Amino acid sequence: MISIASWNINSVRLRIDQVARMLREQAVDVLCLQEIKCQEHQFPAQTLADLGYVHQAVHGQKGYHGVATVSRLPFRELHRHDWQDNGEARHVGVELTGRGAGLIIENVYIPAGGDTPDREVNPKFGQKLDFLQRMTRWAEALRHPTLIVGDFNVAPLECDVYDHKALLKVVSHTPVEVEALGRFNAAHEWVDLGRRFIPAPQRNYSWWSYRSFWRQKDQGRRLDHMWASPDLAHHAASHRLVEETRNWDSPSDHIPLVTEFDL
Numbered sequence: 001m002i003s004i005a006s007w008n009i010n011s012v013r014l015r016i017d018q019v020a021r022m023l024r025e026q027a028v029d030v031l032c033l034q035e036i037k038c039q040e041h042q043f044p045a046q047t048l049a050d051l052g053y054v055h056q057a058v059h060g061q062k063g064y065h066g067v068a069t070v071s072r073l074p075f076r077e078l079h080r081h082d083w084q085d086n087g088e089a090r091h092v093g094v095e096l097t098g099r100g101a102g103l104i105i106e107n108v109y110i111p112a113g114g115d116t117p118d119r120e121v122n123p124k125f126g127q128k129l130d131f132l133q134r135m136t137r138w139a140e141a142l143r144h145p146t147l148i149v150g151d152f153n154v155a156p157l158e159c160d161v162y163d164h165k166a167l168l169k170v171v172s173h174t175p176v177e178v179e180a181l182g183r184f185n186a187a188h189e190w191v192d193l194g195r196r197f198i199p200a201p202q203r204n205y206s207w208w209s210y211r212s213f214w215r216q217k218d219q220g221r222r223l224d225h226m227w228a229s230p231d232l233a234h235h236a237a238s239h240r241l242v243e244e245t246r247n248w249d250s251p252s253d254h255i256p257l258v259t260e261f262d263l
Contacts, residue, residue: 005258006256008109012038019033020048037063038062056070059090067092075095076095080093091107099263103145105147109151113128125171129176133183144229146229162221188229191230193239194225206220226257
């Protein structure tokens with residue numbers, strides 16, 4: 001088995017102890033982090049190497065965004081896409097070269113899109129839709145077994161949010177975003193592993209606002225995803241949410257997802 005985790009950590013330097021705890025408790029082989037919020041030379045590489053995650057691909061920038069993939073298994077870095085052509089660090093791809101050789105893991109942090117779902121008055125929303133459109137064209141050409149993971153910042157299904165009607169005009173669940181994500185999904189016939197193992201309408205949240213009492217109100221959204229190429233999806237053996245991290249001191253607003261593959 002090969003286990004792969006995805007987690008929007010919301011500052012890896014602030015929460016490196018939580019990353020280390022999660023890795024010790026979950027014993028995953030590969031961890032994909034989003035929103036690391038640091039430049040590459042600031043990334044806590046040695047701490048992770050000391051835990052056995054010596055293979056690292058870090059695509060960072062000062063203070064914002066950033067993605068990193070760390071692994072106990074050897075890999076080679078393939079690319080760093082800039083889908084907005086604005087220098088933001090939001091996508092890094094690697095290919096396993098040892099156990100699981102040939103598996104490509106794409107780690108992406110799709111823009112949140114601001115507060116107003118109108119590209120005319122909110123350029124950030126337009127950038128989010130353009131980001132998804134460019135990734136859709138890219139996905140159409142994929143020919144290798146690929147796993148794409150990360151914070152997609154879209155909750156596509158009605159049951160992926162705590163109140164569908166209330167959030168129809170809230171960025172992350174608007175029809176235009178859901179349609180854009182659907183086109184991206186169809187471009188490669190991705191299999192949504194979260195919903196393969198936890199079928200709708202079962203609760204499957206991965207994010208809760210810091211502004212709400214997350215346990216009491218459970219006002220969550222499913223913003224984080226793990227999608228597999230159809231041929232790879234057949235090898236997926238399990239998928240789980242590590243929800244207990246949300247109870248840790250000063251947690252991220254996201255929780256890790258973990259999928260195991262029989263490769």
